[in-house]
Amino acid sequence: xxxxxxxxxxxxxxxxxxxxxxxxxxxxxxxxxxxxxxxxxxxxxxxxxxxxxxxxxxxxxxxxxxxxxxxxxxxxxxxxxxxxxxxxxxxxxxxxxxxxxxxxxxxxxxxxxxxxxxxxxxxxxxxxxxxxxxxxxxxxxxxxxxxxxxxxxxxxxxxxxxxxxxxxxxxxxxxxxxxxxxxxxxxxxxxxxxxxxxxxxxxxxxxxxxxxxxxxxxxxxxxxxxxxxxxxxxxxxxxxxxxxxxxxxxxxxxxxxxxxxxxxxxxxxxxxxxxxxxxxxxxxxxxxxxxxxxxxxxxxxxxxxxxxxxxxxxxxxxxxxxxxxxxxxxxxxxxxxxxxxxxxxxxxxxxxxxxxxxxxxxxxxxxxxxxxxxxxxxxxxxxxxxxxxxxxxxxxxxxxxxxxxxxxxxxxxxxxxxxxxxxxxxxxxxxxxxxxxxxxxxxxxxxxxxxxxxxxxxxxxxxxxxxxxxxxxxxxxxxxxxxxxxxxxxxxxxxxxxxxxxxxxxxxxxxxxxxxxxxxxxxxxxxxxxxxxxxxxxxxxxxx
Amino acid sequence: xxxxxxxxxxxxxxxxxxxxxxxxxxxxxxxxxxxxxxxxxxxxxxxxxxxxxxxxxxxxxxxxxxxxxxxxxxxxxxxxxxxxxxxxxxxxxxxxxxxxxxxxxxxxxxxxxxxxxxxxxxxxxxxxxxxxxxxxxxxxxxxxxxxxxxxxxxxxxxxxxxxxxxxxxxxxxxxxxxxxxxxxxxxxxxxxxxxxxxxxxxxxxxxxxxxxxxxxxxxxxxxxxxxxxxxxxxxxxxxxxxxxxxxxxxxxxxxxxxxxxxxxxxxxxxxxxxxxxxxxxxxxxxxxxxxxxxxxxxxxxxxxxxxxxxxxxxxxxxxxxxxxxxxxxxxxxxxxxxxxxxxxxxxxxxxxxxxxxxxxxxxxxxxxxxxxx
Numbered sequence: 001x002x003x004x005x006x007x008x009x010x011x012x013x014x015x016x017x018x019x020x021x022x023x024x025x026x027x028x029x030x031x032x033x034x035x036x037x038x039x040x041x042x043x044x045x046x047x048x049x050x051x052x053x054x055x056x057x058x059x060x061x062x063x064x065x066x067x068x069x070x071x072x073x074x075x076x077x078x079x080x081x082x083x084x085x086x087x088x089x090x091x092x093x094x095x096x097x098x099x100x101x102x103x104x105x106x107x108x109x110x111x112x113x114x115x116x117x118x119x120x121x122x123x124x125x126x127x128x129x130x131x132x133x134x135x136x137x138x139x140x141x142x143x144x145x146x147x148x149x150x151x152x153x154x155x156x157x158x159x160x161x162x163x164x165x166x167x168x169x170x171x172x173x174x175x176x177x178x179x180x181x182x183x184x185x186x187x188x189x190x191x192x193x194x195x196x197x198x199x200x201x202x203x204x205x206x207x208x209x210x211x212x213x214x215x216x217x218x219x220x221x222x223x224x225x226x227x228x229x230x231x232x233x234x235x236x237x238x239x240x241x242x243x244x245x246x247x248x249x250x251x252x253x254x255x256x257x258x259x260x261x262x263x264x265x266x267x268x269x270x271x272x273x274x275x276x277x278x279x280x281x282x283x284x285x286x287x288x289x290x291x292x293x294x295x296x297x298x299x300x301x302x303x304x305x306x307x308x309x310x311x312x313x314x315x316x317x318x319x320x321x322x323x324x325x326x327x328x329x330x331x332x333x334x335x336x337x338x339x340x341x342x343x344x345x346x347x348x349x350x351x352x353x354x355x356x357x358x359x360x361x362x363x364x365x366x367x368x369x370x371x372x373x374x375x376x377x378x379x380x381x382x383x384x385x386x387x388x389x390x391x392x393x394x395x396x397x398x399x400x401x402x403x404x405x406x407x408x409x410x411x412x413x414x415x416x417x418x419x420x421x422x423x424x425x426x427x428x429x430x431x432x433x434x435x436x437x438x439x440x441x442x443x444x445x446x447x448x449x450x451x452x453x454x455x456x457x458x459x460x461x462x463x464x465x466x467x468x469x470x471x472x473x474x475x476x477x478x479x480x481x482x483x484x485x486x487x488x489x490x491x492x493x494x495x496x497x498x499x500x501x502x503x504x505x506x507x508x509x510x511x512x513x514x515x516x517x518x519x520x521x522x523x524x525x526x527x528x529x530x531x532x533x534x535x536x537x538x539x540x541x542x543x544x
Numbered sequence: 545x546x547x548x549x550x551x552x553x554x555x556x557x558x559x560x561x562x563x564x565x566x567x568x569x570x571x572x573x574x575x576x577x578x579x580x581x582x583x584x585x586x587x588x589x590x591x592x593x594x595x596x597x598x599x600x601x602x603x604x605x606x607x608x609x610x611x612x613x614x615x616x617x618x619x620x621x622x623x624x625x626x627x628x629x630x631x632x633x634x635x636x637x638x639x640x641x642x643x644x645x646x647x648x649x650x651x652x653x654x655x656x657x658x659x660x661x662x663x664x665x666x667x668x669x670x671x672x673x674x675x676x677x678x679x680x681x682x683x684x685x686x687x688x689x690x691x692x693x694x695x696x697x698x699x700x701x702x703x704x705x706x707x708x709x710x711x712x713x714x715x716x717x718x719x720x721x722x723x724x725x726x727x728x729x730x731x732x733x734x735x736x737x738x739x740x741x742x743x744x745x746x747x748x749x750x751x752x753x754x755x756x757x758x759x760x761x762x763x764x765x766x767x768x769x770x771x772x773x774x775x776x777x778x779x780x781x782x783x784x785x786x787x788x789x790x791x792x793x794x795x796x797x798x799x800x801x802x803x804x805x806x807x808x809x810x811x812x813x814x815x816x817x818x819x820x821x822x823x824x825x826x827x828x829x830x831x832x833x834x835x836x837x838x839x840x841x842x843x844x845x846x847x848x849x850x851x852x853x854x855x856x857x858x859x860x861x862x863x864x865x866x867x868x869x870x871x872x873x874x875x876x877x878x879x880x881x882x883x884x885x886x887x888x889x890x891x892x893x894x895x896x897x898x899x900x901x902x903x904x905x906x907x908x909x910x911x912x913x914x915x916x917x
Contacts, residue, residue, distance in 0.1 A: 062793070064885075070792045072623055074810060077796045082806025085916045088602055092808045094796045119632075123886040126591060126877065127793045146638075146669060189639065189742055190670050191772050203670050314768070317627075324627035329774050331635055516668060517634050518659075523880065523887050530877050530888040534595075 002026045003477065004039035007046035008456060011423050013432045014052075014445035018424050023050060025452035028476040032448040045456050048471055051427050052444050053109025053453030055434035058229075058259055058294045059375040060306045061099050062113045062127035062136075064120045065335035068326045069304045069376075070094055072337055075322075076302065086488050087132075100132035101486045102382055107455025107470040110434075110443060110495070112137040114178055114229060114259065115308045118145070119331045121172035122526045128494055129534030133480050135453075137438065137495040137540075139229050140172045141308055143179035143211050144186045145332035147512060149204040152214060158221065159502075165218040166501035167509065173496045173526050175438055175540060176226035177219050178259070181233055181309040182211035185333045188311035195311055196233050197246055208233050209250050216256055222499040223543035225439020227255035227292070232264055235312050239268045241277035245284055253290050257437065260296020260374035261285075262356040274348055275411035276355040282362035285369070292437055293363070294370040297356030297387055299379030300344045306376065308333040316340070342379065350404040352378075354412035360391055361419045366428040367436065385467035391421040392463050439540055440495075452477035493538040500542070555866045555897070557858045565906075568865050572830070572850040573910035575863070579828035579848075582606035585817035586840065586852075587799060588782030588833040590876035591886065593900025594790040597832060600904055603915065607802035607826070608791075609817035611838055612780030616788045617812055618749035619777055620798055622758045629764045629774040631744060632884035633660045636776050638668040642740035645679040645694075646747040646760060647704060648686055653748035654778045660882050661746070661776075664691030670741065678733055680707060697733055705756050711737075712763035737767055748778035779881060782835045783870065786879030786886065818842045830907075833857070834867050834900050852903050868897035 003025050010021040024031050024039065060066050070077070077093035084090070089097035103111055111131075116124040116138045128136040142148055142165065151161055165177060183206065184195035190202045198207050216228040232247050234240040244264040258264075261281060269275035285291050302321075307313050310327060313336020317325045325338040342349040356378065363369040375381040390397055394417070401415060409415055421429075435444030442450045456472040469484025478490055513521035528537065556568030563571075576582050584601040587594060587610040601608040610616065622628060636643065643663055650657055658664075666672040679687045681699035688694065699707040707730075710720040714734040720727060737743055745760055760775070767773035779785035791799050797810035813819070820826040821842040829849045831840050837857025840849070849862040858864045870876035871889030876899070880887040898906065 064789075067789055067792045068623075070796050071620060071788075071798060072627070074624060074797060079796070079807035079809070088599055088917070089794055089808075091806075092795045095808075096793045119883065120885050122877065122888065123789070126790075126886060130595070130793060189635075189772060191741070320627075324623075324625065326623065326627060327629045327768075327774070329629075329631040329635055329772075331632055334631070516638060518662070519634075519882070523883060524885070525888065527888055529875060 001040045002034065002037060003041045003043070005043050005045045005050055005454070005456065007044060008048045008050035009459070010050045010446060011427045012052065012446040013424055013428045015447045017446070023446060023454065025454070025474070025477050028452050030446055030448055030450045030452050043472065045472070047459055049423060049457045049459055051107070051455050052431045052446050052450070053455050053473065053475070054107050054430040055440070055444055056103070056108055056111040056372065056381065057370045057434045057437060058114045058372045059111050059381050060113060060115060060377070061111060061131065061375070062096065063116055063124035065115070065306050065308065065328070065337060067127070068328065068335070069306050069337045072324065072326055073304055073339055076304065076339070084485065087486055090486060096127050096130040097132060100134050100492070104133040104473055104475065104481050104486055105469060105484055106384060106467060107457065107473050108134060109453035109455070109473070109475055110135045110137070112139065112175060112438070114139045115180065116140050116172055116174055117308065117330055117333055118142070118168055118172050119524050121524070122530055125173060125494065125526055125531055125535055129531050131492065132489040133475055133486065133492055135492040135495055135538070137175040139176050139178040140169050140174045141178050141180055141333050142168060143182040143215060144184070147509070149183070149186065149201060149206060149211070152206045152210060153204045158214070158217060160505070161214050162218040162221040163501040163505035165215065166222040166499040167505050169224065170498050171526065173494065173537065175495055175497055176224045176229065177215055178229040178231065179212045179215050180231040180307070180333055181235070181311060182208040184208065184233060184309065184311045188314065189329055193311070193315065197243055197250070213250060216251065216254055220254060222501060224497055224499055225540065225543060226437060227257050229257045229259055231259045231309060235263045235309055238266050238274045240264050240266050241280055244281055248284050248288050248291055251288070251290060255290050258291060258293045260372060260377065261293045262296045262298065262352060262359055262378065265355040265359060270407065270411045272347055274351060276351050276358060276413070278355040278358035279362055279413050282359055286364050289368070292368050292370070294372040294374070295356050295359050296372055296374035296378045297360070298342050298349060298352040299373055299383040299386060300342045300349065300353065301379060301383070302341045303376045303379055304337060304339040306335065306337050308335045310334045310336050312336070313338050344403050345405060347405050347408060350408040351411055354404070354408060354414040357390060357397065358412060358414050358417065361417045366425045367433040369429065370434060370437070371430050385464040388426055388467045389464040392426070394418050394420055441541070491536065494535045495538050495540050497540050497542050555855070557864045559862065560858065560860045565865070568863060569906045570910050571863055572865065572907045575828050575848045575850055576604060576830060576907065577911050577915055579604070579606070581804060581826050583817055583820050583826035583829040584608040584832070585829055586611045586832040586838070587787050588835045588838060589787065589900040590783060590870035590878045591786050591790050592877065593832065593834065593870065593904070594787040595794065596901040596904040598791060598794050600830070600908060602803045603917065605803045605806060607804070607815040607820060608799055609815060610784055610787050610799040611782055611833065611841070612750070612784035613799050613816070615749040615780035616784050616798060617800070618752065618754050619757055621754040622761055626758055626761060628761055629768065631774040631776060633776055633882055636744045637662045639670055639742045640675065640744040641667050641673045642676045642678070642736060642743040644737065644743065644745040645677065645682070646708070646745055647681050647751040648683040648701070649751050650746065650748055650778065653750050654881055656882060657778070658689050663689060673741070676736055676740070678736060680704070680711070695733070697729065705759065708756055708759045712759055712766070715763055716766050737773065738771060740771060740773065743767065743771070743773040744776050745773070746776045746778070750780060779879065782833065782838065783878050786877070789879060789886070821845050821847065832900060834870055852900060855897070865903055866897055867900050867903050868895050870900065873897055874899045
């Protein structure tokens with residue numbers, strides 16, 4: 001069936017398009033206007049903005065730690081309304097089903113869960129399989145695992161580590177590799193309470209720097225399109241700007257993605273010894289084109305922090321709101337779940353909010369910086385529309401700033417920044433950039449051959465309202481959202497890479513599991529049969 | 545004799561008499577669809593079975609509960625009121641230099657416990673060390689682990705809460721009302737806990753109550769002030785932990801959740817299976833116990849009950865449909881105690897029996913069209 005979206009304002013930065021045009025699609029793909037054929041279905045979208053479906057590059061939507069958070073905080077997600085027909089559990093708050101519905105309503109069609117522990121990969125995939133409509137992907141976490149740390153201690157070859165990385169990514173069915181406080185989770189098991197870039201993991205004799213550099217290199221070697229996704233040391237600590245700057249230097253010009261950098265943009269100025277260091281971090285990112293970042297912006301409200309940085313989460317426990325949490329020492333990273341409330345009246349929280357916006361506004365190239373609130377760590381993904389609006393209006397920011405504690409404005413440059421994002425830049429940051437970051441050749445763009453994931457927003461002055469409720473969303477060419485409501489479920493795919501490697505590593509790993517755990521390594525497999533048709537994989541090509 | 549065995553092997557019975565699967569599914573659909581507030585209970589099932597059962601309860605606007613919810617909720621009450629420290633049995637195996645075993649009957653709740661924890665072997669991660677093992681409140685003669693010198697702190701079931709409280713007090717340097725001799729013994733144990741490098745407490749919620757688990761976790765929190773200490777919980781029977789996890793991602797809540805208003809509401813009292821049946825609030829039930837055919841907990845159900853269980857578990861009254869045993873008769877995903885993660889168990893003895901999910905799908909396929917999706 002040929003469908004046409006007629007007369008909309010198309011914003012498609014990959015193809016340099018920013019103007020009124022018609023979009024045609026058929027059988028799930030965008031097609032060139034077919035000469036001599038009338039569309040079977042025609043939608044008049046004049047007065048609307050047409051973009052590719054948005055891509056969220058980092059959002060904690062599935063897996064054991066997220067599920068622990070659900071169980072920890074029943075009071076946070078009481079449901080309040082019944083669902084529409086054909087969308088089971090879509091109003092069950094914080095359920096996987098609701099997650100798919102809410103993303104779709106905002107015009108997001110692909111979301112990456114960034115923290116899958118290898119031994120819990122099947123669990124994560126089961127949850128992703130129960131997220132309707134959108135396509136999903138994930139990142140595998142290494143960097144606190146005994147096999148890697150042991151290999152580094154023994155000075156093993158880069159080839160062996162590359163094979164291990166490729167094998168683990170393939171076995172866990174993800175899009176690449178994430179490293180979370182490299183060595184820090186293991187150090188915490190050995191009773192260290194802080195862990196910096198050049199501190200040594202006891203027993204292994206390797207530093208954080210060595211760990212992530214080896215993984216960064218391996219990721220490049222095996223051709224995984226997404227560069228190493230790094231959650232740095234010292235998250236959330238005053239003065240940690242130094243860690244961030246030193247980490248960027250440590251990348252030595254090779255591609256690397258730094259996660260939720262707002263949480264690393266802190267100086268020690270002012271009477272509270274806590275200030276925004278976002279300008280220095282932004283300048284460093286502007287000068288290092290090999291680096292991409294997502295912001296992890298803070299938005300005010302009640303939330304919960306979910307992180308595989310167990311050391312950091314343990315240290316956060318004393319400030320939990322409400323006062324409870326889960327600390328899980330996993331086989332490698334594990335995880336910590338600590339509820340928190342960001343308050344506009346709280347000096348520290350207000351600095352965090354401002355630092356996030358400064359980063360968005362001071363990083364010049366929208367292809368280097370991505371939308372995230374590190375859902376739910378800085379705030380839930382449902383705050384994205386407000387965040388889009390804040391980036392698009394200096395006047396709106398000024399109104400918010402009036403409500404901050406007065407001394408905050410002395411510790412951030414936000415009041416002096418006049419930049420306003422255009423829709424084109426928003427599309428760069430939320431569509432074109434993320435596709436490039438993950439090596440998606442046919443997403444985040446609207447030219448012929450691309451997947452017909454399309455978001456249509458009614459133009460209005462209230463930008464948050466515009467992005468909160470898409471007028472139409474098509475997923476693989478099927479209409480799934482109309483006037484901000486999900487009308488039906490479709491089944492999304494799970495995107496993965498399959499990097500090549502020397503299969504000899506499998507034998508070695510088999511022996512390692514037998515010896516260490518007295519268990520067959522296959523117990524941790526994620527066979528497609530286990531997903532029972534709930535998840536379908538789609539492959540993203542690796543670089544040759 | 546031949547007749548009896550055919551009947552025992554029958555895939556479906558009504559009031560003990562063999563009926564065709566087709567009739568059974570048809571009847572089950574009628575019973576469940578006609579109910580005002582149907583209960584999906586037992587839920588002794590693999591993940592796919594639980595997914596199907598929860599979606600069924602939601603579609604019918606009924607409620608669901610698991611047969612071992614009491615045990616899951618014992619730990620969960622502590623999680624949601626105070627929080628929890630946990631690790632995996634494998635991490636305990638490779639790293640824990642001290643194991644504090646709490647309560648009696650641990651090998652009953654988890655037969656492979658000591659094979660997995662390997663307390664007789666030295667630790668591997670963080671350096672090689674011999675383990676120290678302290679068992680609080682074992683039954684007489686129970687505290688024996690091959691190759692391990694087990695120190696015991698005696699306590700009867702009734703004494704266990706008080707002994708745990710006293711141990712926690714001594715860890716924190718607080719006074720207790722115990723005799724000098726008893727205090728001395730506890731002090732030695734407290735000192736051992738404090739000097740552990742990476743200690744683990746191992747308990748089964750089935751043998752404790754929430755206040756005891758909270759006492760234990762409170763002690764673990766205090767121990768983490770100076771060293772590392774965490775816990776290894778032993779989960780409930782019949783797939784309880786896997787169903788709990790599935791329920792959490794699907795609805796946000798654990799079992800004992802109802803959909804009467806069209807969205808999930810969790811209430812551990814209101815949606816308890818036995819209470820719903822005995823009070824008459826539920827007017828039909830689907831009882832699922834695919835692992836071992838455990839019978840329902842309620843007395844004299846006056847309501848129509850559809851049972852899904854292994855072939856040998858056919859009920860004398862009501863409708864029974866045989867299903868395979870998850871991970872035994874069919875490949876099934878479940879929560880593995882030994883890895884503390886979801887795993888695929890391959891069938892060891894494949895059988896021509898429907899899976900729980902297939903049986904529910906067959907029932908759902910026979911609902912009349914006036915039941916919306």
